[in-house]
Amino acid sequence: MSGFPREELEDMVQHWLDTNRRCEELGDWRPLAELYTEDATYGWNIGPHQDFMAVGRDEIRDLALGSEMGGLDGWSYPYQSVLIDDRKGEVVGFWKQVAEAKRPDGSPYEVAGIGGSWFRYAGDRQWSWQRDWFDLGNVTSLFVEMMKAEVLSDGMKRRLDRAASGEPIPGYYRRGESPAPLW
Template identity: 55%
Template sequence: MSDKRVASIVPPNKAYPRAELEEMVERWLQGNVACEKAGDWTGLGNFYTEGAVYSWNIGPNEEFVANGRREIVDIAVGYQMKGFEEWEYPYHDIVIDEKRGTVIGFWKQRAPYKRPDGSFYEIAGIGGSWFEYGGNFQWQWQRDFFDLGNAKDCFFQLAGAGVLSPVVKEKIHLQAKGKLLPGHRRLHPELSTFQKVRNTMAIAKIALLGR
């Protein structure tokens, strides 16, 4: 999918009956609970239009995009969720805008593992999804957002605790080798070695000397 199409994901101006959007949200939440219990998220596929787009950002130069229902099922709620079958993603707040046909849902990402103090490992910060409703109780697009820094910290803790699944370890290994996972793409050309060294020295100078 081109950057032009990613950039086209903007709030629409199509209004829908409030009751219809509320029913869509209720169906969506029930679907999420069912898939979470089953440990299989591909059952959410019917909640998307045929040409739906599902995306999220993974830092300054990487984006995930699933283009169309087939890719959403195979990659977004299929491959990307492998290794997280026992995780929980409870919604804790929903905002509905029937005048624009959009919904924002805020959720948590909670691992099934506990810290020594008895609390569950959880990705801190704000996490959620921004949806455009496409009618017929289906989403036209979905844009997830979460705190990337806190997500990385959580995975460092899980790695240290020795509880990461083999599938997740393999994904981390591939990313560390510079390979893009399915659905991932670069937003800009990679920096040269010179540019990376220059930037590192510049930030080090600021940190050490304040200038």
């Protein structure tokens, strides 16, 4: 693990945050793929028996930022805090998941708990990997609440139908069998 100048990492973080905000406004996170190396990996855990892993910029674009973020148009992921380790070239960001849809009392639908991303910087304004975490129980609870209130987007309804179909989903692996480890 080699370090990077603090200023370079701070520039990368600001570039990431700015690009992320533009993608939120567009409702399309796929342009973020250009901020990963060609051979980067991006994954997260989906409970006790399953992980998600995208390998390479194309899978990151198509699966992680395309299929998996599909249906989350109108959602924002405001970063609450970002920690930079310039000796290791790693960044950790803590974010919220907030839906555009509002409850009858006017408050936004928001996932409770802490979500975040852990990145390894590769230089040249690109990540070599990203690992996310979020509270799956709170995500599930919120989606059930939104379903009952009939405020889920059509895209999210399609994602939930896909998940319930029992068909294999690209990028999903049994725990410990993904092509790149989470750790």
